[in-house]
Amino acid sequence: MTPVETRTVLAEHTTLRLGGPARAFVVAESTEDLLSAVRAAGDRLLLLGGGSNLVIGDAGFDGTVVKVATRGWRIDGGSVVVAAGQNWDEFVAAMVEAGLGGVECLSGIPGSVGATPIQNVGAYGCEIADVLTSVECYDRRTGEVRTMGADELGFAYRTSVLKGTDAGIVLNVRFALSTDGLSVPVRYAELARALGVEQGERVPVAKAREAVLALRRGKGMVLDPADHDTWSAGSFFTNPIVPEAELPEVLARIADVVGEDVAVPRYPADGGVKLSAAWLIERAGFAKGHPGPGGRVALSGKHTLALTNRGSASTADLLVLAREVRDGVHARFGVRLRPEPLLINCSL
Structure with missing residues (x-):
C-alpha cells in the first residue's frame, strides 16, 4: 500500500x-491493503476504480479516497475469479484471447472489474447480471x-x-463464461448489422469484440487521450423507463413535437417501457457538439449521451450543461432524465 497522500x-x-x-x-494494490485502508478511513470514504463513472465536485472530497489497484484473475474452466481493481477491458481482451465467451460485447468499457456489478454495467444487449455468479465483499457494518x-x-x-x-x-468478482469460443447470442440490432448476422x-x-470496439470508437466511447470526445463519464443519462400507464401521454407529447409519423425507439423493460435518452436529447434540440459554458464542455461530437470536457472545464461547467439538457428534454417531452454516473460532492 502506498503511503497516504494529502490534497x-x-x-x-x-x-x-x-x-x-x-x-x-491511498493506493491499495492487494486485498489485504484494501481492507486495511478501508478500516482506517473512518466515515468519509470514497472508493475509486478506473474513475470512469464518477463526477466529482470542484471542491473535491473531504475524506479518504482509496484507489483500488488489485489485479489479476484465476480461470477454472468457465469459472473466472477477478480482482476488483483489475482493468475491465484488459480482462475482457484476455478472456477473448482464451476463447471464453460472455463478456465480449462489453469490450471497450473503461473502469475496473469491481465497479461492474455495482452499476450492472451493460452494452450491446448484454449486462453484468448475465454472467456474474457472485461477489466477495467486505461489509463495513x-x-x-x-x-x-x-x-x-x-x-x-x-x-x-451495492x-x-x-x-x-x-x-x-466471479463470472461464469462459456468455453466454446463463441459469443453470447447477438441481441442488439446495431451489432447484428455490423457483424452481418441475424439477431x-x-x-x-474475437469477431464480436472487434465489432463492438469499432462501434464504440465511432461514438467516442473508447478512451483516447488525444480525443476530447472521450473525456467523459460515458453515457451521462440512463435511458428513461416510462410506466405503461403513462406511455400514451408521453408518446402523444412526443408526437406533438416531432410529428405523428416518427417512430419512437422503445424497448420492453421492468416497470414499463424504456425510451432512448440519446433520441430524446437530439429531438429536444441538442445536437452533437452542443456547447456548454464558454465551450469548455460540450455534448460529444460523436454521441449526444456523452457530456465531455473540452480541456479546460470545471465540474460546475459540466453540471450547467447537464441541467440544460435534462430540463430541455423534460420541458419538451415531460420525461425526466437521470444521471448514470455517481455524483460526488455535487448535484444536479
Whole structure:
C-alpha cells in the first residue's frame, strides 16, 4: 500500500479529468491493503476504480479516497475469479484471447472489474447480471468478508444493491463464461448489422469484440487521450423507463413535437417501457457538439449521451450543461432524465 497522500487532485484519476482535491489518498494494490485502508478511513470514504463513472465536485472530497489497484484473475474452466481493481477491458481482451465467451460485447468499457456489478454495467444487449455468479465483499457494518450470490445483488437496469453505498466493498468478482469460443447470442440490432448476422446468432468471440470496439470508437466511447470526445463519464443519462400507464401521454407529447409519423425507439423493460435518452436529447434540440459554458464542455461530437470536457472545464461547467439538457428534454417531452454516473460532492 502506498503511503497516504494529502490534497491529491482527483481530476488526475477520472476519465472526465474533473474533480478537486482529496483530503487523503491511498493506493491499495492487494486485498489485504484494501481492507486495511478501508478500516482506517473512518466515515468519509470514497472508493475509486478506473474513475470512469464518477463526477466529482470542484471542491473535491473531504475524506479518504482509496484507489483500488488489485489485479489479476484465476480461470477454472468457465469459472473466472477477478480482482476488483483489475482493468475491465484488459480482462475482457484476455478472456477473448482464451476463447471464453460472455463478456465480449462489453469490450471497450473503461473502469475496473469491481465497479461492474455495482452499476450492472451493460452494452450491446448484454449486462453484468448475465454472467456474474457472485461477489466477495467486505461489509463495513459488520467487519465481515462474505460472498454474495447474484440473486442477492438486486440487479436492475444500471443498478444493484451495492450502488450508492460503501457498506459492501467489492474484493473480487466471479463470472461464469462459456468455453466454446463463441459469443453470447447477438441481441442488439446495431451489432447484428455490423457483424452481418441475424439477431440471436452467435459468432466467434474475437469477431464480436472487434465489432463492438469499432462501434464504440465511432461514438467516442473508447478512451483516447488525444480525443476530447472521450473525456467523459460515458453515457451521462440512463435511458428513461416510462410506466405503461403513462406511455400514451408521453408518446402523444412526443408526437406533438416531432410529428405523428416518427417512430419512437422503445424497448420492453421492468416497470414499463424504456425510451432512448440519446433520441430524446437530439429531438429536444441538442445536437452533437452542443456547447456548454464558454465551450469548455460540450455534448460529444460523436454521441449526444456523452457530456465531455473540452480541456479546460470545471465540474460546475459540466453540471450547467447537464441541467440544460435534462430540463430541455423534460420541458419538451415531460420525461425526466437521470444521471448514470455517481455524483460526488455535487448535484444536479
